[in-house]
Amino acid sequence: xxxxxxxxxxxxxxxxxxxxxxxxxxxxxxxxxxxxxxxxxxxxxxxxxxxxxxxxxxxxxxxxxxxxxxxxxxxxxxxxxxxxxxxxxxxxxxxxxxxxxxxxxxxxxxxxxxxxxxxxxxxxxxxxxxxxxxxxxxxxxxxxxxxxxxxxxxxxxxxxxxxxxxxxxxxxxxxxxxxxxxxxxxxxxxxxxxxxxxxxxxxxxxxxxxxxxxxxxxxxxxxxxxxxxxxxxxxxxxxxxxxxxxxxxxxxxxxxxxxxxxxxxxxxxxxxxxxxxxxxxxxxxxxxxxxxxxxxxxxxxxxxxxxxxxxxxxxxxxxxxxxxxxxxxxxxxxxxxxxxxxxxxxxxxxxxxxxxxxxxxxxxxxxxxxxxxxxxxxxxxxxxxxxxxxxxxxxxxxxxxxxxxxxxxxxxxxxxxxxxxxxxxxxxxxxxxxxx
Amino acid sequence: xxxxxxxxxxxxxxxxxxxxxxxxxxxxxxxxxxxxxxxxxxxxxxxxxxxxxxxxxxxxxxxxxxxxxxxxxxxxxxxxxxxx
Numbered sequence: 001x002x003x004x005x006x007x008x009x010x011x012x013x014x015x016x017x018x019x020x021x022x023x024x025x026x027x028x029x030x031x032x033x034x035x036x037x038x039x040x041x042x043x044x045x046x047x048x049x050x051x052x053x054x055x056x057x058x059x060x061x062x063x064x065x066x067x068x069x070x071x072x073x074x075x076x077x078x079x080x081x082x083x084x085x086x087x088x089x090x091x092x093x094x095x096x097x098x099x100x101x102x103x104x105x106x107x108x109x110x111x112x113x114x115x116x117x118x119x120x121x122x123x124x125x126x127x128x129x130x131x132x133x134x135x136x137x138x139x140x141x142x143x144x145x146x147x148x149x150x151x152x153x154x155x156x157x158x159x160x161x162x163x164x165x166x167x168x169x170x171x172x173x174x175x176x177x178x179x180x181x182x183x184x185x186x187x188x189x190x191x192x193x194x195x196x197x198x199x200x201x202x203x204x205x206x207x208x209x210x211x212x213x214x215x216x217x218x219x220x221x222x223x224x225x226x227x228x229x230x231x232x233x234x235x236x237x238x239x240x241x242x243x244x245x246x247x248x249x250x251x252x253x254x255x256x257x258x259x260x261x262x263x264x265x266x267x268x269x270x271x272x273x274x275x276x277x278x279x280x281x282x283x284x285x286x287x288x289x290x291x292x293x294x295x296x297x298x299x300x301x302x303x304x305x306x307x308x309x310x311x312x313x314x315x316x317x318x319x320x321x322x323x324x325x326x327x328x329x330x331x332x333x334x335x336x337x338x339x340x341x342x343x344x345x346x347x348x349x350x351x352x353x354x355x356x357x358x359x360x361x362x363x364x365x366x367x368x369x370x371x372x373x374x375x376x377x378x379x380x381x382x383x384x385x386x387x388x389x390x391x392x393x394x395x396x397x398x399x400x401x402x403x404x405x406x407x408x409x410x411x412x413x414x415x416x417x418x419x420x421x422x423x424x425x426x427x428x429x430x431x432x433x434x435x436x
Numbered sequence: 437x438x439x440x441x442x443x444x445x446x447x448x449x450x451x452x453x454x455x456x457x458x459x460x461x462x463x464x465x466x467x468x469x470x471x472x473x474x475x476x477x478x479x480x481x482x483x484x485x486x487x488x489x490x491x492x493x494x495x496x497x498x499x500x501x502x503x504x505x506x507x508x509x510x511x512x513x514x515x516x517x518x519x520x
Contacts, residue, residue: 040461042438042479044505059505083463085501141500143468275501279463279479 001429004301004419005292006035008401010078015060016040018078018283025291026422035289037401040282046268047079052211053113054256054268062283065267065414069307069360071209077305077414080402083280084266087142088232088257092270094135103132103245104235109253111157112211114268116255118159121236121245128168128180128194128235129243135234135254142229142259142275144175149202153218153265154234154257155210156185162250165217166194166237167257175199175227182240183207183217191217192241199225206265208307218265229259264308264411280409284400286321292420293318293396297369299421300329301433305414309335309359312407316418317400325392328406329366331357337375339366339385340406343392351385353377361416363434369424379435382427439480440506440513444473444493451476454488467501479503494518 005024012019016039023035039062048067049055057063068074090097093115100106100119103126109118119135126133144150156165168180177197183205184190191205200221208216234254238246256268269278300316312333319326319342328340335356341349353375357364367374370391376382399420402413425433445451451474458464460481467475475493478484484492497511 042461042463042481043503056505085465269504272507274498277463277465277477277479277501277503279461279503282461 006420008418018062037285043279045278071211077416080281082409084260085277086258086269087275099136101132111255114255116253118253120251124248127243144227146226149222151220155255157253158213165252168233170231171227173227174225185215286398290397294422297424299367299425301365301419303363303416348389367424376430376434382430439484441484443491
């Protein structure tokens with residue numbers, strides 16, 4: 001197996017830098033610090049730390065995120081996300097400025113690092129549809145535009161035997177109505193609509209395990225009219241499609257509520273009395289890295305954790321500083337891997353691997369050499385494309401990690417490692433490289 | 437060093453002229469129409485451009501929106517602005 005020209009294993013960093021463990025040009029020049037990737041994100045952001053807790057990471061610091069599917073903290077990966085704005089107020093603590101219904105009692109509970117509110121039904125007969133039976137945050141005043149897609153998400157923690165919780169949002173404006181859903185975290189992960197407003201369509205609900213007895217529940221919907229989300233409520237409910245509370249004494253905890261533009265939930269954006277925006281992560285290196293990039297042939301490798309596989313995203317981009325010329329390892333909304341080559345601002349090649357990639361951790365390699373292109377996934381048989389194209393004729397001088405170049409990123413991508421080779425590896429080598 | 441500024445524009449067209457100055461990692465967040473003005477929060481990649489200064493607005497910290505981690509800086513800038 002040839003030696004890579006660049007290896008990126010997210011582990012060491014400082015503000016604005018992600019250290020590249022190994023970067024050597026084809027001429028044998030070791031790049032050292034000049035081979036480190038630049039990291040730009042002018043806001044703080046959150047990650048899951050090695051203990052499985054959500055914590056704030058300072059501005060400009062790459063996020064080494066330990067979240068793995070199932071909620072057990074695992075190996076760190078570089079978390080790359082688009083920008084996001086959370087329109088739910090006081091999300092960092094659902095006891096501050098949240099009103100407790102008279103038929104509920106509550107208590108503080110830590111929900112993987114976020115201040116949560118453990119709601120217990122003290123008086124039976126109330127429900128999430130009435131003020132006495134729910135936890136309320138009023139005056140969020142989050143604008144919802146007709147035709148746009150939004151995602152509400154929150155954490156539920158099982159603090160007793162009860163396993164079903166629900167949210168209920170009150171919309172005003174042209175989309176006026178009630179929007180709500182219940183989520184059963186007992187293991188069946190069932191969910192259903194409690195309330196339906198005519199102002200939304202295409203509702204999709206999810207439950208993901210984020211830790212011991214902790215689950216992230218989310219619902220995505222598209223607005224058919226404009227409106228404003230004013231009140232947001234939480235409460236234990238008796239069924240995923242029912243507003244009625246369970247019997248006295250049963251409870252469940254809520255934390256980290258969020259509403260954001262987009263079709264998937266992203267990392268938690270803590271708010272106090274104002275909505276808040278997390279900027280996008282930008283990770284790239286220009287100039288000297290050109291020596292690590294195969295200009296006429298080469299291989300791009302990445303090990304990535306992708307939780308939602310029906311979305312477009314550039315995973316690794318090698319280009320001339322813009323999308324005019326370059327080589328891109330991308331994933332597509334049809335859940336396939338793609339090698340895209342751009343030449344003189346046109347797509348010289350779009351080679352897609354036949355067959356969907358699975359959700360979760362994938363090892364992917366794409367190789368390029370005119371008339372001999374290849375894609376390998378998770379050690380399976382390498383697929384090739386022998387099309388002859390016009391290759392980029394300008395210097396390829398920039399390497400980017402999950403950039404929004406061909407496609408605007410709309411989900412959280414976790415990169416566990418990446419590597420570049422200046423040669424087109426053989427099919428056998430590609431299969432070996434990507435074996436899980 | 438990035439710069440966080442809040443803007444209120446009489447018309448969307450005025451906002452568009454300032455938004456056209458947003459390059460690189462500059463982030464603009466539309467806040468909608470507040471008190472009859474088109475409002476945006478912008479986290480500039482560097483210094484805020486002079487062309488945008490006339491539209492700056494200084495609500496009490498931090499108004500209806502903030503960028504994560506910028507509350508303290510905005511409050512400091514707010515008091516500095518009030519003392520001008």
